[in-house]
Amino acid sequence: MKPEERRERMALLVKEATKISVDELATLLDTSRETVRRDLTLLSEQGLLRKVHGGAVFMQTALESPLGDRRATARGEKIAIGRAAAALFRQGDSLLVDAGSTTAYFAESLKNAGSFTVITNSTVVASEMWSAPSPSEVYLLGGRYFGDGHEVLGPLVVDQIQRLHADHAVLTIGAVDQGGTFMDFNAEEAFIARAMIASARHVTVLADGSKLGRHALFQVCKADRVHRLVTDRAPDDAVENALRAAGVEIVIGEPRA
Structure with missing residues (x-):
């Protein structure tokens, strides 16, 4: 081990x-x-x-709180992140999207940005994309349902993800430490994120500023596996230096007044 x-x-x-x-x-x-x-x-x-x-x-x-509580926390920042992230993708792209408060806001913006193929373990993301003005292909992964997070988790989900080859993975995380390691608080969510990273050509992580420079329980990946970080403010010097040294592009989505 x-x-x-x-x-x-x-x-x-x-x-x-x-x-x-x-x-x-x-x-x-x-x-x-x-x-x-x-x-x-x-x-x-x-x-x-x-x-x-x-x-x-x-x-x-x-520990993390239920999704409803997390969506209400830093709402403006997460909406800004979702809006900035949605502008990064081209129509027709295939996206693996995990469950989280920030990816829920991302889906709200993405559905108005064109037609995509979205594969997700989040019932909220699936519902948002299904209501898009321009119809997208939406696939909801199957497995054990967890109501607090409106998400599907477990080995059945991981097995399905491992059979896919998407253009992008779009992920939320619990923390990015000062060395640039991406982490989460929930083991099963971390397993899902790892599987999505392995099954995508490009990885975009969405994280508001409160996640930067902190620790969580489970490692998701090192910085060199991530292509872009979309956040609402610049990280502190230690985090930014670690990310840029690993080649991570940092995109800032500024909240609207």
Whole structure:
């Protein structure tokens, strides 16, 4: 198991157990107590858990709220991002679009930008594209339905995505850290994003400024897998330098007054 995979699994085990000991983690991960302690220190510094004597406890800050609440947060910024992102695609493009508050606003703008082929695990995105003035081809991926996010998740969805070869993947994420790593708070959503990245020729990530320079639980990809980041304001220097070094184009969608 690679170190990042081990730490991802460790963070998930802490989340599931709420509190867990170093000895239990060492047994479950088949590694040494020293390695567990080092990993817990790193995860604690990233704010993904709290290291305590003899183990770790889960921090509730690593959770996301339901989609309805997220759509109401930074609404103007997300609308601006969606509008700017929709202008980047050409009629006839095929797009894999994941579920999230910002991709929902993206779909609102994209449906007025022409005809596209959209494959998504979001019922909100599918509904928006179905109501487009210029009819688009809309495919809703099938799997286990999660009402809080109005999304379909799980291995059935991943399997379907792996059979596709789209022009673009358009993704939301939970965080971009200062090293340019793209991350999410939900493991299954991260699996979907990874599958979409692998099945698309170009990757566009939509993220409002609050996501930049922060950490989340699950890694989605390194910066060199992303072609464009669409956001509402310039990232801080560390994030911007990491992204530009990896060749990521940064597009700013400014909210309207």
